[in-house]
Amino acid sequence: MTYRNPPTTPRKSATFDDYTLSEIRRAAATGIYDIRGAGAKRKLPHFDDLLFLGASISRYPLEGYRERCDTSVVLGSRHAKKPIELKIPITIAGMSFGSLSGPAKEALGRGATLSGTSTTTGDGGMTEEERGHSKQLVYQYLPSRYGMNPRDLRRADAIEVVVGQGAKPGGGGMLLGQKISDRVAEMRTLPKGIDQRSASRHPDWTGPDDLEIKILELREITDWEKPIYVKVGGARPYYDTALAVKAGADVVVVDGMQGGTAATQEVFIENVGQPTLACIRPAVQALQDLGMHRKVQLIVSGGIRNGADVAKALALGVDAVSIGTAALVALGDNDPRWEAEYNALGSTAGAYDDWHEGRDPAGITTQDPELMKRVDPIAAGRRLANYLKVMTLEAQTIARACGKNSLHNLEPEDLVALSIEAAAMAGVPLAGTNWIPGKNGF
Amino acid sequence: MPANTMSKAERDQGHARVFDLSQHSLRELNQALHKLTPGSNETAWEVLHPKGSHSVAVGVDQPVSIDVRGSVGYYCAGMNDGATITVHGSAGPGVGENMMSGSIVIKGDASQYAGATGRGGLLVIEGNASSRCGISMKGIDIVVHGNIGHMSAFMAQSGNLVVLGDAGDALGDSIYEARLFVRGKVESLGADCIAKEMRPEHLELVQGLLDKAGVTGVKASEFKRYGSARKLYNFNIDNADAY
Numbered sequence: 001m002t003y004r005n006p007p008t009t010p011r012k013s014a015t016f017d018d019y020t021l022s023e024i025r026r027a028a029a030t031g032i033y034d035i036r037g038a039g040a041k042r043k044l045p046h047f048d049d050l051l052f053l054g055a056s057i058s059r060y061p062l063e064g065y066r067e068r069c070d071t072s073v074v075l076g077s078r079h080a081k082k083p084i085e086l087k088i089p090i091t092i093a094g095m096s097f098g099s100l101s102g103p104a105k106e107a108l109g110r111g112a113t114l115s116g117t118s119t120t121t122g123d124g125g126m127t128e129e130e131r132g133h134s135k136q137l138v139y140q141y142l143p144s145r146y147g148m149n150p151r152d153l154r155r156a157d158a159i160e161v162v163v164g165q166g167a168k169p170g171g172g173g174m175l176l177g178q179k180i181s182d183r184v185a186e187m188r189t190l191p192k193g194i195d196q197r198s199a200s201r202h203p204d205w206t207g208p209d210d211l212e213i214k215i216l217e218l219r220e221i222t223d224w225e226k227p228i229y230v231k232v233g234g235a236r237p238y239y240d241t242a243l244a245v246k247a248g249a250d251v252v253v254v255d256g257m258q259g260g261t262a263a264t265q266e267v268f269i270e271n272v273g274q275p276t277l278a279c280i281r282p283a284v285q286a287l288q289d290l291g292m293h294r295k296v297q298l299i300v301s302g303g304i305r306n307g308a309d310v311a312k313a314l315a316l317g318v319d320a321v322s323i324g325t326a327a328l329v330a331l332g333d334n335d336p337r338w339e340a341e342y343n344a345l346g347s348t349a350g351a352y353d354d355w356h357e358g359r360d361p362a363g364i365t366t367q368d369p370e371l372m373k374r375v376d377p378i379a380a381g382r383r384l385a386n387y388l389k390v391m392t393l394e395a396q397t398i399a400r401a402c403g404k405n406s407l408h409n410l411e412p413e414d415l416v417a418l419s420i421e422a423a424a425m426a427g428v429p430l431a432g433t434n435w436i437p438g439k440n441g442f
Numbered sequence: 443m444p445a446n447t448m449s450k451a452e453r454d455q456g457h458a459r460v461f462d463l464s465q466h467s468l469r470e471l472n473q474a475l476h477k478l479t480p481g482s483n484e485t486a487w488e489v490l491h492p493k494g495s496h497s498v499a500v501g502v503d504q505p506v507s508i509d510v511r512g513s514v515g516y517y518c519a520g521m522n523d524g525a526t527i528t529v530h531g532s533a534g535p536g537v538g539e540n541m542m543s544g545s546i547v548i549k550g551d552a553s554q555y556a557g558a559t560g561r562g563g564l565l566v567i568e569g570n571a572s573s574r575c576g577i578s579m580k581g582i583d584i585v586v587h588g589n590i591g592h593m594s595a596f597m598a599q600s601g602n603l604v605v606l607g608d609a610g611d612a613l614g615d616s617i618y619e620a621r622l623f624v625r626g627k628v629e630s631l632g633a634d635c636i637a638k639e640m641r642p643e644h645l646e647l648v649q650g651l652l653d654k655a656g657v658t659g660v661k662a663s664e665f666k667r668y669g670s671a672r673k674l675y676n677f678n679i680d681n682a683d684a685y
Contacts, residue, residue, distance in 0.1 A: 030679075031679040032677065032679050144578070145540060145559040145578060145580070148540055148559065149521070149523075149540070149542060149561070150501050150503060150521040150523055150540075150542065151503075151523075153501075153521070176677075177676055188599075189561070189580040189581065189599045189600050190599060190618060191618065191619060191675065193676075194618075194675040194676060195675065195676045195677045199578065199597055203539075203555060203558045203559055203574070203577040203578045203596075203597075204517070204535065204536040204539050204554075204555040204558040204559070204577070205535075205536070210516075210535075213496050213497075213515070213516045213517065214516075214517070216496055216497055217496065217497040217500055217516070217517040217520050217536075220468065220469070220472045220497045220500050220501065221472075221497075221500050221501030221520065221521055222501070223472070223473060223476055224469070
């Protein structure tokens with residue numbers, strides 16, 4: 001019997017992990033970067049790294065089912081004659097008709113309206129489906145200006161000047177040929193079937209001084225009625241917030257890197273921009289330094305999933321949050337009921353992100369007439385409303401436990417962090433200590 | 443408008459409603475223009491002393507004529523939908539941005555982004571236009587008597603740009619289906635923009651636009667046509683050097 005040396009266990013590289021190897025092989029085979037939808041998938045410091053302290057001897061709680069906990073918020077009271085009044089501080093983020101199907105846009109409008117909140121157009125203009133079914137609709141003003149017209153501007157309830165988004169600060173929209181149907185092409189004034197790459201900068205203004213003049217124009221066109229939001233990706237949240245305020249914004253929207261996109265390069269999504277948690281305190285600080293906190297409202301988006309996330313964002317000084325990816329999941333995106341079809345596309349429920357290919361089995365991120373029939377706008381809208389209701393109840397549960405009769409009374413002093421990173425980003429103490437990294441000189 | 447807010451010129455003139463921006467605010471002007479309803483008999487307006495104001499006569503949606511006596515700042519006549527607006531001076535950046543219909547005439551020069559994203563109507567610049575003229579245009583017709591600056595018609599989607607003088611660098615970069623006609627020299631063409639044959643329908647089109655813009659003594663046959671090579675419409679890695 002021959003003696004064999006004991007073998008070592010085969011070991012894969014942490015640096016060259018399975019995903020990395022598969023991406024190298026994919027790049028070598030195709031010669032094109034990987035394009036996908038959704039936001040950053042890597043592990044990031046997030047709201048999970050924060051905890052509420054709850055009530056104690058010094059803070060007494062409110063009765064869970066008896067004492068009121070207000071959830072309403074007014075957006076745009078700085079300059080607009082007609083600010084937006086929302087029943088809940090959770091709005092639906094901008095997602096385009098084109099990236100989403102007509103029934104999906106309608107469902108978002110229905111769900112938001114049932115919940116007393118707003119929904120938002122996207123890089124493709126305003127559709128009748130969403131205007132008709134959205135009591136409060138925010139109209140995005142984007143670099144591409146696809147479908148932009150003064151009539152829609154005036155029938156919007158607010159205008160959102162989009163400078164960037166969290167998934168790709170500095171990147172323009174992308175909608176590949178498979179999704180440029182006749183209707184999408186007409187709305188965007190483009191030939192059918194081309195790979196549409198929107199501009200990354202606005203065509204007629206550059207920098208904060210121009211932005212101020214652009215906002216003046218939009219206000220003049222709409223007779224100073226509509227709140228004007230400025231949306232930025234999570235790049236330089238302190239300065240971007242301060243400059244948006246200086247330019248005259250009523251509302252600043254900051255979208256962290258977990259915020260989704262319909263399509264862009266994987267390398268962009270995972271490597272450009274800051275996590276949502278890292279964006280909040282600098283943005284709030286900018287408002288406080290200018291004496292504009294609670295006067296100019298702050299909306300934060302990117303990875304908001306439940307009422308705890310909402311409560312944590314509000315405790316850090318945010319006025320409202322926005323959801324995109326979570327809203328799509330509520331409509332039916334990535335539902336395991338379509339597992340066999342996800343498998344056929346080389347994916348699995350929960351991981352499917354090839355939204356740009358237009359073959360979404362759930363019928364949401366597609367322009368395929370057969371697939372989009374799978375979305376019943378009424379039922380899907382109801383699911384979204386249910387989900388928003390649960391998030392609100394969850395946030396109220398936490399707020400009452402912290403002794404707050406309004407979600408907006410939550411404060412940083414209600415929070416601790418589980419990691420040094422989260423403590424530094426959120427500006428709250430590491431749990432069990434009074435240490436806030438970066439504060440008090442160390 | 444109540445009588446006590448009328449300027450002397452307005453009372454004197456009678457036929458045109460005169461709005462003096464040295465006496466009234468921009469807000470009052472635009473609000474008055476937005477209050478116009480179809481069939482209004484206030485069809486002629488004159489704006490005095492604009493002094494480079496931004497957003498003069500923006501969002502007008504009735505077929506009235508507006509004469510602005512002097513130079514204007516940014517976004518004059520922005521989103522115009524049906525009005526005939528004449529600036530008797532020069533215009534700052536973004537004149538006629540996103541115009542839907544109607545016409546705008548600039549008697550002097552225009553700054554950057556003239557006619558940006560315009561979807562319809564006619565923009566005439568009797569002087570020169572700066573860079574990015576017709577950027578992202580979506581159906582507007584633009585006629586420039588003089589020259590245009592660099593990066594003009596960038597990502598231009600639809601409509602016609604007619605230039606009697608010269609064009610700067612990178613004309614028509616990443617152009618879609620807009621048509622560009624230049625009579626003079628083109629410094630350079632942008633990515634995916636090429637010279638194309640002037641066919642009879644193009645001669646007819648240019649002649650029609652010259653006529654509408656009041657240009658005389660210039661023949662359509664003196665222009666060269668430029669448009670999209672359509673090579674970048676669908677992504678191909680072998681074209682990566684073009685970006």
